[in-house]
Amino acid sequence: TTIHVFKNNVDSAGHAFGCHENYLVRRFVPLETIEHQLLPFLITRQLYTGAGRMTPDGFQITQRADFLDEAVSSATTRSRPMVNTRDEPHADPDSFRRLHVIIGDSNRSQWSTWMKLAVTHLVLCAIEDAFRHGVPSGFEQYAFADPAAANRTVSRFLDNPRAELTLESGESVSALGLQRRYYAAVKAFIETHGDALASSLPATTIDTIMGEWSRVLDALERGAYDALADRVDWAAKKRLFDALKRRRPDVTFAQMEQLELDYHDIANGRLYGSLVARNQMRELLTGDNVEYAVHNPPTDTRAALRGRFVDAALNVGAQFSADWTHLTLTAPERREAILLDPFEAEPTLGFEQLMEALN
Structure with a gap:
């Protein structure tokens, strides 16, 4: 089977889809x-x-x-x-x-x-x-x-x-x-x-x-x-x-x-x-x-902190969730860190406490 994935905005049936x-x-x-x-x-x-x-x-x-x-x-x-x-x-x-x-x-x-x-x-x-x-x-x-x-x-x-x-x-x-x-x-x-x-x-x-x-x-x-x-x-x-x-x-x-x-x-x-x-x-x-960017987050944004958290949580088998602003341990004990500044790559106190809980 050959799979085709089109990066475009219109199909032949007249449907349109966006680029965000x-x-x-x-x-x-x-x-x-x-x-x-x-x-x-x-x-x-x-x-x-x-x-x-x-x-x-x-x-x-x-x-x-x-x-x-x-x-x-x-x-x-x-x-x-x-x-x-x-x-x-x-x-x-x-x-x-x-x-x-x-x-x-x-x-x-x-x-x-x-x-x-x-x-x-x-x-x-x-x-x-x-x-x-x-x-x-x-x-x-x-x-x-x-x-x-x-x-x-x-x-x-x-x-x-x-x-x-x-x-x-x-x-x-x-x-x-x-x-x-x-x-x-x-x-x-x-x-x-x-x-x-x-x-x-x-x-x-x-x-x-x-x-x-x-x-x-x-x-x-x-x-x-x-x-x-x-x-x-x-x-x-x-x-x-x-x-x-x-x-x-x-x-x-x-x-x-x-x-x-x-x-x-x-x-x-x-x-x-x-x-x-x-x-x-x-x-x-x-x-x-491109290959490097797939596996390495930018070092000068909060993505670096998110990447560190996800990597550490996977390594210890913790249950967790991560989105743009919230890093959350859901088990065995619920803890959360909030990262509101997209351009801040330095660990916050909440982030450090979250990482300590993983260790």
Whole structure:
């Protein structure tokens, strides 16, 4: 039996399923601010994070746009929002809210996954800091009059790269133009907050992120989509589809759908692996990096403490449970430690007492 596991967002029957991103946001930033200032960025960043999709009406750069009908909602089944308001911070609830983003596509490209998180982090930092000091972030006037319509227009970017998106203010701007505005505002923010931002990015540098962001926007401006095909999923797919249609002008939609499914098959797909093997898709991590991360938690977060507890409990055969914030011994004597700070890797008194009970 061959098992296929697809990392994608749409099936052939018209069902859509999400890709979830979660960000810790300071509690003092109202959700309404996030909706108005961040959502236009999330919609237009799909220019370089979209996974692409072949539809009967043509190629779109995102998979989810045609299925999302609300901007913000607490529901994810009866409606399909871009941001879910369910507030489970898995941290100190007085300090943080959980920003649960479900507008994004499921990427195969490591570069797209990295960019999606890194650039969103920088934009959120600018929004948080502005609200903390009661000053403009630079993003106040970017809210869309109709986010769902803007999202669908961005998805059809290749049909009309200069298509105008209408803002609540009545102004019109292209998706690429809006991304450039976000880029400029973040760059200005970095000039006065560079050290603090650098300390929040232990695994990369601000210059690397901003350089990649600038280069991808420049390539999109030039229409140099092939230049992005080694890192942007939709561009990689477009190159494949274009090459296939040149070789086989009579190729059917079903055949292209099958090729696309193979691209997303992480269990037995061959297409994506062949692109990597031929250096046609950029990888940021080696197999050894991934294997190490499977077995070793980050040393600078509470995951290191959770890992120590789970390992020790398994070694002595204790009955236990562990979630984001609670480590619990359930037998022979019930004890619990609470870890509310995701970035604290130093043992708390409660954690030390829990480990002593295991010994």
